[in-house]
Amino acid sequence: MKNLFASGHRACGGCGMAIAIKLILEATGENVFVVSPTGCLEIVSSPYPETSWRVPWIHSLFENAASVASGIEAGLKALGRKDEGKVLAIGGDGGTADIGMGALSGMFERGHDVTYICYDNEAYMNTGVQRSSMTPIGASATTTPAGKVSYGEIHPKKDLVSIAVAHGLGYVASASVGYAADLMDKVKKAVDHDGPSFIHLHSSCCTGWRHPSSKTVEVMRLAVLTGLWPLYEVVDGEVVNVKRLAKRLPVEDYLKTQGRFSHLFKTDEGAEVIRQIQAMADANAEQYGLDLDIEE
């Protein structure tokens, strides 16, 4: 492996994001310029005067990674130096889907040749597991704590892939840290694509999701195998390369692995929320044609 993300970083043991970064850089190679907004990735990789990055990397503000990436790309273009490398922005779900959404929309709209990867750990992890617009229904977060009066998060996740597709992007994909080869393949396609591209990457945070550190990859795979995290690409507006499932697992198989959902298994209201989550997986299966019909 190229080891472009150096050891010694401060991510928790078993962090999905740390695996994600090493795989992303394995796929891009060293000729990239990377921007990251504030969040776990920035904090664990760059305690001054150290850095874990072995490629040019810059920390933006929490809200403007896409704008900084746009500026780098425009600068390389103006100087005639685009052959020196591709521009990549890698941000968390908060930095992307919440506070960075406007900057990202602008980058898409202006057509910058930037690959934006959102590692989605489904909350504001670095500041202590506050909910974001990407926290899934039923998850307990510190600002949506499950208890007597609440079953946790009540809103569904934003559909980031569709938001990107709606901007007319030529290459958009969902990916998972649990499927390394698929992820690296998609990163290569995204950076090779001319113009803006976007990857929505499911990335477990064992600390915030509350599962054993050894289970990170297994939990990521269960999200895919239950239909809660469909893997697909959208090329020029067409959904392609859907990962189909021979036998889709019940959502309980995913939910029961994590402490953030454990309250759902204790009450009648929780059981109702689990039925709602199963209905979301069923809707995904319908929308993306996930279920492989063995009879076919």
Next chain:
Amino acid sequence: MKLRIGAIADPGTSVVNLTGGWRTEIPRITPELCIRCFNCVIYCPESAVKYSDKEGIYFDYDYCKGCGICSNECSGHAIYMEMEEK
């Protein structure tokens, strides 16, 4: 320390931070069981699983945090975790 506008660090300097001390469990391998699937190399968050033709799979204990992913993902059930006595 002199303050400047912005801060620049040399590439890969976090290697001075030996994270092996975070570990409570330590991975060990039974080499005969390894089927060379390389899941351990691919998924270790610390890039602490190494391979050479001569030595096969081995660990860089300077950085291994003992998360147990390599063991959990090992196709050959060759990697097991042990409580580490310090």
